[in-house]
Amino acid sequence: MQNGPTTQTPNASSDRAAYLPSGIRPSNFVKIHRKGQPISGAFVIDRNMKFPDKEGWHLSLVAGYGSIDADVFTVPPSASATEKDRQKRTTISISGGTILVHFHRPQTSEDSYPFYITLSDSQNSASVVSLPRSFRGHAEISSKVTFSPDMLAKFTLFGEEDGVTKGFIGDFDHTQWKGIGQWEGDLFFWQPSNKVSSTLTLRYDDEGL
Numbered sequence: 052m053q054n055g056p057t058t059q060t061p062n063a064s065s066d067r068a069a070y071l072p073s074g075i076r077p078s079n080f081v082k083i084h085r086k087g088q089p090i091s092g093a094f095v096i097d098r099n100m101k102f103p104d105k106e107g108w109h110l111s112l113v114a115g116y117g118s119i120d121a122d123v124f125t126v127p128p129s130a131s132a133t134e135k136d137r138q139k140r141t142t143i144s145i146s147g148g149t150i151l152v153h154f155h156r157p158q159t160s161e162d163s164y165p166f167y168i169t170l171s172d173s174q175n176s177a178s179v180v181s182l183p184r185s186f187r188g189h190a191e192i193s194s195k196v197t198f199s200p201d202m203l204a205k206f207t208l209f210g211e212e213d214g215v216t217k218g219f220i221g222d223f224d225h226t227q228w229k230g231i232g233q234w235e236g237d238l239f240f241w242q243p244s245n246k247v248s249s250t251l252t253l254r255y256d257d258e259g260l
Contacts, residue, residue, distance in 0.1 A: 068126070068127060068157075070124065070155055070156075070157070071095060071124055071126065072093055072095065072122070072124060075093050075094075075095050076095070077095040077096065077097035077100065077126055078094075078095070078096070078097065078100065079096060079097055079098060079100040079101075079102060079105070079109055080102055080105035080106065080107060080108070080109060081094060081096065081109070081110050081111070082107070082108070082111045083111070083112050083113070084111070084112075084113040085113070085114050085115065085117060086115050087114070087115040087116050087117050088114060088115070088117045089114060089117040089118045089119070089120070089147075089148075090112050090114045090117065090118075090119045090120075090121065090147065091118075091119070091120040091121060092121060092122075093121070093122040093123075093124065094110055094121060094122070094123050094124070095124045095125075095126065096109050096110050096123065096124070096125050096126065096141060096143075097125075097126040098125070098126065098128070098139075098141055098164055099126060099128065099129045099132070107142075108142045108143065108144045109141050109142050109143060110123060110141075110142075110143045110144070110145075111143075111144045111145075112144070112145045112146070112147065113144075113145075113146045113147065114146070114147030114148065115147065115148075115173060116147075116148045116173050116174060117147055117148055118147055118148045118149045118150075118151070119145055119146075119147035119148070119149075119150050119151065119152060120151045120152075121145070121151075121152050121153070122152075122153045122155065123143065123152060123153070123154050123155065124155045124156070125141050125154075125155070125156045125163060125164060125166075127156075127157055127162050127163055128162075128163070128164060137164065138165070138235055139164065139165075140164065140165045140166060140167035140237075140238065141164045141165070141166055141167065142167045143166065143167065143168045143169070144169050144170075145168075145169075145170045145171075146170070146171045146172070146173065147172065147173060148172060148173055148174045148176060149172065149174065149176040149177065149178055150170055150172050150176070150178035150179070150180065151178065151179050151180075152170070152179075152180050152181070153180075153181040153256050154166070154168070154180075154181060154182050154183055154186075154256060155183055155256050156183045156185060157183075157185060158183070158184060158185050159185055162185075163183075163185060165188065165235065165236050165237045165238075166186065166188070166237045166238065166239070167237075167238045168237075168238065168239045168240065169240040169242065170240070170241050170242070171241070171242045171243055171244065172243045172244060172249055173244050174244075174249075175245050175248030175249055176243075176249055176250075177249075177250045177251075177252070178243075178249070178250070178251050178252070179251075179252045179254070180241070180251065180252070180253055180254075181253075181254050181255060181256040181258070182202075182220065182239070182253065182254075182255060182256060183255070183256050184255050184256075184257065186220055186221055186237050186239070187220065187221030187222060187236050187237055188219065188220060188221065188234065188236040188237025188238050188239065189217075189218075189219055189231050189234055189236075189237070189238050189239070190206075190216075190217070190218055190219065190220050190238075190239040190240075190241075191215060191216070191217050191239070191240050191241070191242075192215070192216045192217075192239075192241045192251060192253075193214060193215045193216075193241055193242050193243060193246040194214065194241065194243050194245075194246040194247075194249040194250055194251055195249075195250045195251070196216055196241070196250070196251045196252075196253060197250070197251070197252045197253070198252075198253050198254070199252070199253065199254035199255065199258050201254070201255055201258060202220065202253055202254055202255055205220060205221055205222070206218050206219070206220055207219040207223040214246045214247065215246075220237075220239065220253075221237075
C-alpha cells in the first residue's frame with residue numbers, strides 16, 4: 052500500500068518499534084483466504100503473542116485471482132525472548148493475482164525475527180515486493196526479476212537455471228555460508244504460477260514511498 056497508516060512509537064523508550072503503525076492492533080497466526088476477492092490493508096504480526104488454539108503460518112493471505120495490496124509489519128522480540136526463540140523465523144505465505152506487498156521491521160536484524168517469505172501470483176502479472184534493509188538471506192525467484200539499484204548493489208548472484216534465479220540479499224560473507232539447509236537467517240521464495248509471463252520487482256521498503 053503506497054498510502055499506509057502513519058507510524059508512531061508505542062513505547063517512547065524503544066526506538067526499535069518506531070516504524071509500527073498507529074491505530075492497528077497486533078495479532079498472530081492471521082489467516083485470510085478469499086476466493087477471487089482482493090485483499091488490502093496493513094497487518095501487524097506479533098510473534099510474542101501466544102494462542103494455544105492456533106498454529107501454522109504467522110500470516111497467510113490467499114486471494115485466488117484477486118489482487119493483494121498489503122503492508123506487513125513485524126513486532127521485535129520481547130526482552131524475555133530466548134536466543135532460541137529469536138532464531139525462529141516469522142513465516143509468511145501470500146498468494147493472489149497481482150502482488151503489491153511491503154514488509155517492514157527494525158533496521159537491524161538483531162532486533163527482529165528472521166523472515167521465511169513465500170509468495171506466488173495466479174496471473175501473468177507484474178508484481179512488486181519491498182523488503183526491509185535489515186533483510187539478509189537466501190532468495191529464489193522463479194520469474195524475470197528487476198532489482199532496484201539499491202537492492203541490486205546488495206544482491207550476490209549464485210546462479211540461474213530453468214528460469215529460477217538464486218542468490219543472497221544483504222551483506223554476504225562466504226565464510227558463513229554453508230548452504231541453504233544450514234542457514235538460520237532470512238529466506239525469500241517467489242513462485243508464480245507462470246514463471247515465463249510473470250515478472251517481479253524487488254526493492255527496499257524505504258524506496259519510492
